Amino acid sequence: MTQLLADPKQEAAKRRNKALAAWTGTVVVGGLTAAPVVVGIGAAVSGWLTFKWLKHRAQWGLRF
Numbered sequence: 421m422t423q424l425l426a427d428p429k430q431e432a433a434k435r436r437n438k439a440l441a442a443w444t445g446t447v448v449v450g451g452l453t454a455a456p457v458v459v460g461i462g463a464a465v466s467g468w469l470t471f472k473w474l475k476h477r478a479q480w481g482l483r484f
Contacts, residue, residue, distance in 0.1 A: 435473035
């Protein structure tokens with residue numbers, strides 16, 4: 421059974437890392453520039469990536 425779920429778990433880890441990197445980048449760039457437009461765009465993209473990650477986990481029935 422662990423062999424069967426290896427791919428979805430690896431894909432979920434990749435998506436998690438992308439979302440985490442996007443949030444980190446948003447905070448760093450937002451802190452450096454203090455531009456609300458940049459922070460808003462970064463937060464929107466980061467939120468979308470986080471949604472895609474959570475949706476993937478829900479589709480495969482992966483628990484936290």
